[in-house]
Amino acid sequence: MKVNNSVALIAPGAGVVLGVLDFVWIAYVPSPFGGLGNSIAVWAVAAFLLTLSSRWDLPRAVVAAVVFLIVAVPSYYVAAALIQHDDWSIIYSGPALLWMGFGVIAGVVFGAGGVIARTPTRWQAPALALPAAVLAAEAVLQLSRLGKSTAGLGYAAVLLILAVAVTLVVAPSWRTRGLALAYALPLTAVGYLMLLASGFR
DSSP: OOOOHHHHHHHHHHHHHHHHHHHHHHHHSOTTGGGGGGOHHHHHHHHHHHHHTSOOOHHHHHHHHHHHHHHHHHHHHHHHHHHHOOOGGGGGSHHHHHHHHHHHHHHHHHHHHHHHHTSOSTTHHHHHTHHHHHHHHHHHHHHHTOTTOOTTHHHHHHHHHHHHHHHHHHSSSHHHHHHHHHHHHHHHHHHHHHHHHTTOO
């Protein structure tokens, strides 16, 4: 399979932008919105939007999404080293490699989802549900952490509002929006279990 020039240029370039902006967002945007910068769900949605807005076929879209997310990880840590003077060794540390691994998985799922979501088939609505589902799954994870503290309640609310908003924006009609939000409910449960299985608590 040949990777065309647009994938080779756009995917890593967008990854650099995501990584750098993500660090800046975390460093300077206050809570609860600042938490979006440290969200695996937001990165997954970014991969989805990248391939949704492209004209790549399925194989190229998956490659692009994976490269996009993998490049974003060291870009984030480079920004941390330059702006916050973190140790440069963090770029190839265990956490960085772990996030790259998550990037591969999210890139495959959400990169493919973006392509399917722009194709008018029976699978379009379930694919359009992916962004809402992963955001809602992270919101449920946040709510499960609350206990006696309500510190994460605002962030969970932001995630849920964003889940609905993204669906309203990307779905092409009200009927499809309704279907996508309906599909998002069971997919949220799946996403939550996958986050738990991945070590997120």
